[in-house]
Amino acid sequence: MAIRATQLSFFVSILLISFHPYFASTTRNALQRGSSMSVEGGGSDLLTSPDNSFSCGFYPVGTNAYCFSIWFTDTKDKTVVWMANRDHPVNGQRSRVSFRRDGVMVLTDLDGSIVWSTNASSATDADTAQLLNGGNLVLKNPKGEILWQSFDYPTDTLLPAQTIDRHKKLISSKGKGSYYTGYYSFYFDNDNVLRLIYDGPEISSIYWPSRDRSVFESGRTYYNSSRIAVLDDLGSFFSSDLLNIYASDKGFGVKRRLTMDYDGNLRLYSLKKSSGSWVVSWEAISRPCDVHGLCGRNGICVFTPKHMCSCPPGHERVDPTDWSRGCRPKFTLACDQTQQLKFVELPHVDFYGNDLNYKRGMSLEDCKKWCSNECSCRGFSYKWGEAVCYIKDTLFNGYQSINFPGNAYLKLPSDYETSESAVLEGSEAMCNTNETEIITGYSHMNRSHRSRTTWLYLGCFAGAIGFIEILFIALGWWFLFRRRDTGNSVEDGYCAISSQFRKFAYSELKKETKNFTEELGRGGSAIVYKGVLEDDRVVAVKKLGDVIHGEGEFWAEVSTIGRINHMNLVRMWGFCSEKNHRLLVYELLEHGSLDKHLFSKFSSGNGSSNVEVGVLGWKERYKIALGAAKGLAYLHHECLEWVIHCDVKPENILLDSDFEPKIADFGLAKLTQRGGSGSEFTHIRGTKGYMAPEWAMNLPITAKVDVYSFGIVLMEIVKGIRLSSLVVEQGEEEEVPVAWFVKMIKKKIVSKDDSWIDHIIDPRLDGRFVKKQAVRMMEIALSCIEEERSKRPSMDSVVQGLQEVEEIEKNNAK
Structure with a gap:
């Protein structure tokens, strides 16, 4: 029922958006074929929306540098929501946006060169350029049909009624006061899940939702094929991956924006009319140090009240004005056995990712020896209770938190003067929020709060719209059931969730494999049998031989494997762990293994030894x-x-x-004991x-x-x-x-x-x-x-x- 309610809310929002009332003006907010806008016109040469909420024109981004942009008209800082040429500003003289007679809008620089243009193939019939009330710049044909729209090409901001899908992403600016393309993105990944990623010059790293939890544990789902999400006028964000965001001041009459900020945080903002300033009504990351890439290579984010970046001992900042450039060592490590080494302890510090390798059950001294013998090792993280050693070839995404149950150890030449344990002191605040008031919002992970607010939302919605709401709900349900008949409904995907990765009983698998009679193949540590589950899925059941883990450890390892999902990895549907029985249940692939096609003339995959393989x-x-x-x-x-x-x-x-x-068989190296009979x-x-x-x-x-x-x-x-x-x-x-x-x-x-x-x-x-x-x-x-x-x-x-x-x-x- 919870899934259906969320699903219904999502489709009702889409239906509402499709009827969104844009009241267009043919004079003050329109540009006709053959006309243009000049950079010299400044504030007087603009397109404005009919309600004057948005303006479109040349926006100053530097000394004598301008971008063709859309911004909120009445905000204190004229907040930009879209830019056509954010990475290629034009000159403050003789630059121009022209709506040419062929229906294409082009931006030209001082020398007449084209810096940006709309899609020529789809807009040849366009005769009007118009800025709508929602902040969408559109090109229309004489019938009023939209042939091109700025909503299809977002920069760092999503506005109400604007969708994000597999072809769109929000990309941050490079820094405070900068409009150039930055390193942080909000996008649909290949597994259909909305994510935040740091995609810097040296590394790429996904940091939200947390990689320490599975997608399902984060309240999301892989099982959707539409990859679409939308922000509505009430301050609710609905996504096909079940990410639901609600502004803390949810309701009609407030102007909002969802922005991928330069500091790597995704925030939902609400406008205070009285002051023209923004308040944060929801944010994805509550602790800034959870964002990757903020402090650059070797840099460490310190969990102080202001969240600072710091360089570890023996390092200095690469660029005093840009922390993303990180820190550089003031020493040289030689790749030979003659150089004497030492390790400096960084209490409660970890560097996320970039592991050369890791080992469990290793002492701290053995971990130091391991890193010393690896030329490419620059340091390691060591977790105390688990006695796990992670050696690192590069040091990125460093952070210090009292909640991290371990230390990092930095590799230095023994003659470099520094203490054996370092105290980090933040040197500069990473993000400054004192200009923006924060009012806490919430997402789908706060379920009790969500439930109460959902009822409030439904009550307000019913009171405001009444009969129209009932009509939309009826249309929504009709649409869902009709789609179900076609076999392409989102509901099908949600139903599939309940039958995905799970624990099987041994008796269940024994029955579904017909007492393990149809053997598909065998190796040194396992035998694979064909089976058919109750939902008619044909599967391969791998019966493991010697297993080195007990039931609890086996479950922990298998659950990790079960969370891994990629189109080029075999999908695991579940496992069995009863007494001495250890079995894994996989999808069964029609053409078997590659060796049968490369090396063998015949295959016995379907019971016959005389079936020729092409x-x-x-x-x-x-x-x-x-x-x-x-x-x-x-x-x-x-x-x-x-x-x-x-x-x-x-x-x-x-x-x-x-x-x-x-x-x-990926991940099985941890599960099975090789070298058996x-x-x-x-x-x-x-x-x-x-x-x-x-x-x-x-x-x-x-x-x-x-x-x-x-x-x-x-x-x-x-x-x-x-x-x-x-x-x-x-x-x-x-x-x-x-x-x-x-x-x-x-x-x-x-x-x-x-x-x-x-x-x-x-x-x-x-x-x-x-x-x-x-x-x-x-x-x-x-x-x-x-x-x-x-x-x-x-x-x-x-x-x-x-x-x-x-x-x-x-x-x-x-």
């Missing part, structure tokens, strides 16, 4: 390579907990009906032929082991055979097949002639492949299997490299 075409191979790389990149860099797979191989890359790849695994994790050299050398394991394994898989996708089964040429019998193959490729690849690939490519392709893509894939593969792991690229870089050749035209194919 040869994978080049298009499918490239799609599989890119998709698998994206899945690993997500695990390494973006997911809730950074995950190292430890066993990347074709058997763990599954293919759906469209040959879209999905990586399986009959296992393909050695005493260390991984499969022979795909294991990185550091496994054998007993070095600390990082994400680069997955990069190495992916490189082998990439070569096999191109070559079409398992490299470990290659026959080594005579005279080189003692050489490992993979090493021999790599040596051969390196000899050939130095040639500028790409014809060598013809002798490497899978002959079953019969010459039908894109040569440049194949060559690039082999080059990337070679970089992935470098023996020295520091020379291997990250999976993000691998994805970028593969995407560079994605758009090669078909006429380049052989």
